[in-house]
Amino acid sequence: MTNASPDTLTGMPRVEVAGRPEALAKWARHAEALVIPGGALLAGLAVFSVFLQVLGKSPLAFFQAIYLGGLGSAFSLDNALTHASPLLLTALCVALPARLGLVIIGGEGALVLGGLAAASVALPLQGQPYLIVLCAMAAAGVLAGGLWIGMVGALRYYRGVNETIASLLMAYIGIALMNQLIEGPLRDPASLNKPSTYPIGQAYRIASIPGTQVHWGLVVGILACLCSWVLMERTTWGFAARVAGGNVRAAQIQGLPVGKLIMAFTFIAGACAGLAGMIEVAAVQGNANASLASGYGYTGILVAFLARQNPLAIIPVAFMLGAIDASGSLLQRHMGLPDATVEVLQGILFITILFSDTFYGRIKWLNPDLWARAQP
């Protein structure tokens, strides 16, 4: 898998470039990591504007609607943040294994099962103290999601099963499993039109952050991103994972526990998505139902790729896509555009961002390695 960003092995000493101060070279490398995705983002928006223009819709009005729906008022800002909250966690489900060179795209399944596990654990614990129930729900979500994606990691390591296809199949299976359970054994007979589990109870819901309509799950998501960044950039495990992601053979020769790394990172990844499901249940839905499978897992893939699998970059990107998600209904009402417009925009952005991979190291003023060659 050649997803390696230019700084995959930043620990490597770089050759000093003749005639230029090292600081400048360092800045150029940093700039490259910002300029190329930024340029790809703008290019994607430009392509999308052309698409709208061809259809006779005003791109300006579109972006205005996104601004209004995602950022314009306190209400829409809250809405955007609420949408961003699960994206932070589902993006981690993609970004963490990506450092090992694994492309996992089945976060949706882990999210759904995490939510379902959390909702079913809350039922027998009715009447227990708030914190105990909440922790039990979180643990159930983490465990369910972690085992689900961890299984994909195990299949990859022990059987060489392609993790991309396996994880997506597991997502379909997970969603089917949830549908079966909420229509059958776990169904609340009171839920007529929309099969759901029994409600977890008003007393056990996750509250809003004071002064906003956003639930505390947002803070959990941001903390998870920060912790993941520390794990990746500041610990031996993170370093070992990046080495294994760069070259498995080399990692094995170095004696790194590649199997354990794969299992641990896929478990953590699934745990993040499972936690997202638990938060959706405890903060937004109040029970587990089919609305859990509303695409957060898939949007999370895009967030992770836009953020170039960097946990810190996930935070702003998740907010941006949360805002776009949140303005979907406004687009429908104000511009008569179908809600799939957001999906088209996301698809275009996804492609331009992946296409931009080809420019790394090839733009001269951003790549110090090319400066020396130009000089006689």
Add this chain to the structure above:
Amino acid sequence: MSAPSAIGLWGVPLAMIGGAVRVSTPYIFVALGETITERSGRINLGQEGTLVFGAMIGYGVAIMTGSAWLGVAAACVCGGGFGLFHGWICSYPKVNDIAIGIAMMQLGVGLAIFFGKPFIQPAAPHLPAIPLGWWSAVPQIRVALDVNALFILGLALALFLNWAFRNTRYGLMLRVVGDSADAARAIGLNPDRLRLYATAIGGAMAGIGGAYLSLYYPGSWNEGISSGQGLMAVALVIFARWNPLGCFFAALLFGGAGALGAALQSVGVTQGYYLFYAAPYVLTLIIMIATSSRSHSLIGAPGELSITK
């Protein structure tokens, strides 16, 4: 269907055979197309998006022109377009074909839903079925043996590709490019261009598979028309070891698994609908686990294929 009727439980295998033939056709087309693409050394996970877009455009064109076959043609052309786009982007260095496939999946589905909104209500003309069960008086047998022309075309294509990979100049060129880009360059072939064509043909075939979905079985366009068939077909190619005839039989097997839920429902078993619905995914996963190997690359795998490296 109310009563389990005259033939009783025999209805289950019969409905499954009929269902296998009906459900398998899109798998056959996507899998054969993907075989061509993967034999050239590239993988296109975007087949799922192409399938859905093909279903939409096929249905839309069939409504507007009144001809189901024109719909199939339109889906074929659009699918080819998607394939060309995938092949073109992936011909640039450092671009990951798997990731681009995921993005194309999202874009294809998004575009299909975007443009498909007006086509959800109206009914399009269906592709005609060939009644191979004319000799029987039992209605279940007649239903099971109503075979679509595209299924027969799929079988013919599988046979043709099986022959062509071995015996034609283009088949050999494709295999060289798929096994070693360096060897291909050494004998003067352009890997990127051949892969571009191979991906385009693969996309065109996925488009036909999509048109079958909306124009024959299930026979209407809606947003959830494909539930991962395009993707399962990619896994199926691995299971079939990149062999076109293997793809055909694997597709029948998948079709049978997909028809299991409906077949049981037809004799009155309604429990566990969602679990039977998940049967093809479970089957795919089991097959992948059974046929993959940790230590060596798969037998028959094209050497340049990133998914098996």
